[in-house]
Amino acid sequence: MRFFFLLTLLLLLAFSKPHVAAAQFADLYATPAPPSPTASASAKEKTVKQVTVPEAEQEKKVVLDLLNQRATGGANFKNFLPYAVVYAVKAGVPANTITLILLLPFLATIVVSFRYLIGFSGIGLLVPVALSITLLATGITPGFILLAAILLSSLFSRFILKRIRIMQMPKMALSMFVVSVFVVCILTASAVFGIFDVTSLSIFPILLLLILSDRINALFMERDLQETLLTIAVTLLLGVLGFVILSLDEVRAFVLLYPEIIFLLIPINILIGRYFGLRVTEYIKFQPVIKHGSK
Amino acid sequence: MAVSKTVLGMNARNFLYIRPNNKPSAKRRADDKLATKKMLLAHDLPTPSLLATFYTGQDVRKFDWTQLPKDGFAVKPARGYGGGGILVFKNWEGLTGTTVNGETYTSKQLSSNIFDLLDGAFSLQYLPDKAFIERLIAPHSFFKKIAPVGLTDIRVIVFHNIPVMAMMRIPTQQSEGKANLQQGAIATGIDMRTGITSRALFHNNFIKRLPDAKIKASGIKIPDWDKLLLLAARTQEASGLGFAGVDLVVDAQKGPMVLEINSRPGLKIQNANLASLRTRLERVEGMDVPTPERGVEVAKSLFAESFSEKVKIVPKILPVIYPVTIKYKDRIITITAKLDTGAYRTSIDTELAKTLGIPFSEDKIYVKSASGRAYRSTVQLTFELTGKKITTVSSVVDRSYMKYQMIVGRVDLKGFLIDPDLEQEEGEDLSDIEEREE
Secondary structure, eight states: OHHHHHHHHHHHHHTOSOOTHHHHHHHHHHSOOOOOSOSSSOHHHHHHHHTTSOOOHHHHHHHHHHHTTTSOSSOOTTTHHHHHHHHHHHHTOOHHHHHHHHHHHHHHHHHHHIIIIIOOOOSTTHHHHHHHHHHHHHOHHHHHHHHHHHHHHHHHHHHHHTTSOOOHHHHHHHHHHHHHHHHHHHHHHHHHHTSSOOTTOOHHHHHHHHHHHHHHHHHHHHSOHHHHHHHHHHHHHHHHHHHHHHHOHHHHHHHHHOGGGGGGHHHHHHHHHTOOSOOHHHHHHTHHHHHHOOO | OOOOOSOOOHHHIIIIIIHHHBOHHHHHHHHOHHHHHHHHHHTTOOOOOEEEEESSHHHHHHOOGGGSOTTOEEEEETTBSTTTTOEEEEEEETTEEEETTSOEEEHHHHHHHHHHHHHTTTBGGGOOOOEEEEEOOOBOHHHHHHOSSSOOEEEEEEETTEEEEEEEEEOOTTTTTOOOGGGTOEEEEEOTTTOBEEEEEETTEEESBOTTTOSBSSSOBOTTHHHHHHHHHHHHHHHTBSEEEEEEEEETTTEEEEEEEESSOOSTHHHHHTSOHHHHHHHHTTOOOOSHHHHHHHHHHHSOOGGGGGSOOSOEEEOSEEEEEEEETTEEEEEEEEEOTTOSSOEEEHHHHHHHTOOEEEEEEEEEETTEEEEEEEEEEEEEETTEEEEEEEEEEOOTTSSOSEEEOGGGOTTEEEOTTOOOOSSOOOOOSTTOOO
16 A cells, blocks of 8 residues: 555656646636527536537647647656647547546545545445536536436336336336436427527436436335435535536646546545545444443 | 454444455345245244245245234245335234234235235345245233334344344334334343343433333343343354344244344444444454354353443342242232242142132142142242242142241242241342343
């Protein structure tokens, strides 16, 4: 374990020089996108939405220019990672995608520390992370409207299908049928009444939300109501937290320019993985023993 | 040996105790109530007997519902979660019956219910499940007294043959008869040496009295404690789990029984005992105790509450002549009796039995005594000897010419020593917690 510590510490020291590039880089993301046909969506939402799609050719150039600030003077021990990123971007990998992929383990680590240090468990590791990305793709309001629609309709269909004597998989298919019809209705209503912009919505966020609502439904069956609501609340909280982190221009710029930062996650996760003390919530749960002192 | 004083949390429980000690195969069996039951029966461990098992729809269709016991039974899914899907019947009249909640079920409704269980309506992730019917537990009178509704159970955490910590879970009106702490059942800590409750916890607050039974929550002596501890340790050994929570109940006829086994026991037990499981587990780690019997000995000497030192485990020493209190219906009479280890049975005077109004039973017994051999009438007799309630069959004989109207025979003197040198004490000794049963 000590080895990892030393390694990370060395890496951090190597790149600890303040860099102006990050700030410039952040400006890139803040530049307004080409005007979209719907006027209702806010400017911020538009920039956020762009993050999940590959950037335009001219933007890519700016990214490369900025990356070149670090990737100069030949590859060496200090800057081989920026070189790797430049290589990937030049080869055609979208910079946005690289940033998001690099940020995934960060989100996972946040989910992990919520569970093992604080004691708030969401649904698994993947669901909160997937929710963050989904919200990033749809925007926060449309994302929650869709999630609520999917959740309510799947609960409703489950309630009806409970009385019908058929096997499990056909039941789930019927449930998906109800949800699909409902989602189409919601999307149509949104387009008609201008609740949110549906023009750029792809099927993949909806698919992710479907999986999420399926997991929530399973939770309702397995746990009591209080536990289920807490788990859902934590999942949504983690999803929103992840969304906020992913949509911060400064964070994205920093990770793209200093990809080494992800190595910090190794010692952090090893430390959390060997923490056998009490979680924050357990200090409350075991208040009687702690207060009276154990014998 | 340095041991950690911190409370055992989820992180430590899962990584330090469950993962290295509980094999996946043993965990899978513990999660399946039907597989657990079969394992218990194979190891000759007492558990409510199995009346029927349902693996397929065919089993349900072919089942003869009239063979179910009239005085009730319990229908359970093998892999239910948190007590879901369990139906408890208090009576069954061939083809219809009533549950403890007062609902009426016909055999048709019941079989449709079992179909739901097989479909996995209550199992995790809707996986297909098995179902079974087991005999109903009639709680020991002691547990009926402390919990008017529902079934009180005792959870013992056992670690490699050594019982480490125990609690009693008492259902309340609020918990709707369920021994589930989250739903409002009471948890009491238990002293491992004596089986006496130390304190009671209701929704994380300590309470002095049990709300339903209106009796003091601490100082209750659980009957058959040694047997319960040994059964818990033997169950853990048989289960293949190294770290297990064993749930026990005491049946009126059959005594201590295993209800279920948990491979991931809850940690709230630490609050009820005001003790850290981690400290206790570290203390016995790597002890390599060969048998459950030895494990119980270790537990009783290591995990005793400080008050248990005041409790006398030695048999009570009594003089030959001692007062006993006979109770029959609302009549109570205290007489001086002779504690006679030379006599096998207890016998009382005919006149005395008549004054109390105890009916003579049909059966006569054959008695050999100093006055010869004879058939004598008998009565069902309940009396108290220094606070211990004894129920026995006593012979009835004319003792009017004798000094004492009653002889207490050796079958009823278990747990006492008789010392002829001792003089009769004044009054009753009330300080003795050990003998108190309330």
